Amino acid sequence: MGEMNQNQITVAQHVAIIMDGNGRWAQQKLMPRTYGHKKGVEATRKAIGFYAKAGVRHLTLFAFSSENWNRPQVEVSTLMSLFITSLKKNTAELHANGIRIRFIGDRSAFSKSLVRQIEQSEALTAANRVMTLNVAANYGGQWDILQAVKKLAARVEQQEITSTEITAEHLAAELTLADSPDPDLFIRTGGEKRISNFLLWQIAYAELFFTDVLWPDFSAEVMQQSLDTFASRQRRFGKTAEQLELKS
Ligand code: IPE
Ligand code: IPE
Ligand code: MG
Numbered sequence: 001m002g003e004m005n006q007n008q009i010t011v012a013q014h015v016a017i018i019m020d021g022n023g024r025w026a027q028q029k030l031m032p033r034t035y036g037h038k039k040g041v042e043a044t045r046k047a048i049g050f051y052a053k054a055g056v057r058h059l060t061l062f063a064f065s066s067e068n069w070n071r072p073q074v075e076v077s078t079l080m081s082l083f084i085t086s087l088k089k090n091t092a093e094l095h096a097n098g099i100r101i102r103f104i105g106d107r108s109a110f111s112k113s114l115v116r117q118i119e120q121s122e123a124l125t126a127a128n129r130v131m132t133l134n135v136a137a138n139y140g141g142q143w144d145i146l147q148a149v150k151k152l153a154a155r156v157e158q159q160e161i162t163s164t165e166i167t168a169e170h171l172a173a174e175l176t177l178a179d180s181p182d183p184d185l186f187i188r189t190g191g192e193k194r195i196s197n198f199l200l201w202q203i204a205y206a207e208l209f210f211t212d213v214l215w216p217d218f219s220a221e222v223m224q225q226s227l228d229t230f231a232s233r234q235r236r237f238g239k240t241a242e243q244l245e246l247k248s
Contacts, residue, residue: 010231014058015051016183016206018198019044021190021214028214034078039216041086045093050223052099052131058180059133062198066106066140080110083137084117091121098130104176105139134177141200148174177202185230189215189222207233 019040026036044061051059064079094101103118110118151174155161161170172178183199186206193210195203209226213219236244 011055012183012185012207012227012230013056014060014181014183015056015185015187015226016060016062016199016203017047017186018062018188018190018196019047019215019218020188020192020196022216024190025214025216033075036214036216037075037079037082041082043216043218044086045090046220047218047223048094048099048131048133049097050220052097054223054227057131058183059131060104060136060177060180060183060199061133062136062139062196064105064137064139065197066138066143067197069109069138080114084114087117087121091124094121094133095125095128098128100125100128100132101135102132103135103137104144105137106143107138109138132180134180136198139176140197141195142197144176144199145171145201147176148172172201175201182206184235185209185226187211187226189213189218205235205237207235 022036022040023033024036025039026033029035044063047061048059063083068079069076091101101121103122107115107118148171152161152166152170156163156166177199182202182204183206186199186203187209188194189211191210191212191214207230209229211218211222211226213222234241234244
């Protein structure tokens with residue numbers, strides 16, 4: 001098996017990214033934080049193309065957390081209008097590349113025009129199968145678990161299931177990413193080493209990759225480094241290294 005490309009058999013199936021560092025990137029250039037978000041959209045476009053081409057089947061991007069509403073109002077409104085304009089601008093390209101886009105998170109707080117644009121982009125690309133792009137917007141990992149628990153509780157009330165019958169699979173099936181495999185590679189740019197209420201349940205066994213590179217500077221070189229790092233990790237899922245080596 002010497003000639004087998006290690007990357008082909010160990011490419012991550014689901015990559016989840018906290019796209020962090022736009023504000024600092026702009027501030028370093030003595031520019032307003034919103035300038036960093038505009039540049040961040042371009043980095044996002046490149047990352048989507050890169051990971052799709054690399055064979056990643058699911059990409060989940062943290063674009064706006066449920067806590068980000070607490071930012072200055074101009075920054076929040078700039079981010080909201082950037083969602084609309086970048087969807088308008090880039091949905092056709094996503095579609096042409098066979099990418100399905102979906103939004104996860106509570107969209108009830110968004111403007112009607114943003115919700116309409118999200119629905120249009122989702123509908124146009126719904127049948128695409130090259131890669132699924134999940135955009136987490138007004139998303140929080142705790143919110144996701146909570147809404148899943150509420151759905152399960154309703155099923156118990158309806159006597160469809162008893163509380164003792166509930167398994168981890170039942171809960172996972174009610175989460176927003178129920179139909180995707182769990183992320184196997186979790187990336188955070190911008191130097192912080194925390195999860196910031198992104199996917200919580202789903203990253204139980206994800207490999208973590210942190211880089212100091214700020215999101216607008218996230219280059220193909222660093223993207224490739226994330227995949228190479230993933231390929232070099234031994235995923236043990238609780239077993240011993242010896243148990244895993246016996247199998248190969
Ligand atoms: C990430 O960049 C984008 C969003 C949270 C919307 P930041 O805006 O958090 O950038 P920093 O962390 O302040 O540099
Ligand atoms: C996480 O980044 C959210 C997004 C990238 C959308 P933050 O910049 O909001 O996280 P904290 O506040 O540093 O934890
Ligand atoms: Mg940040």
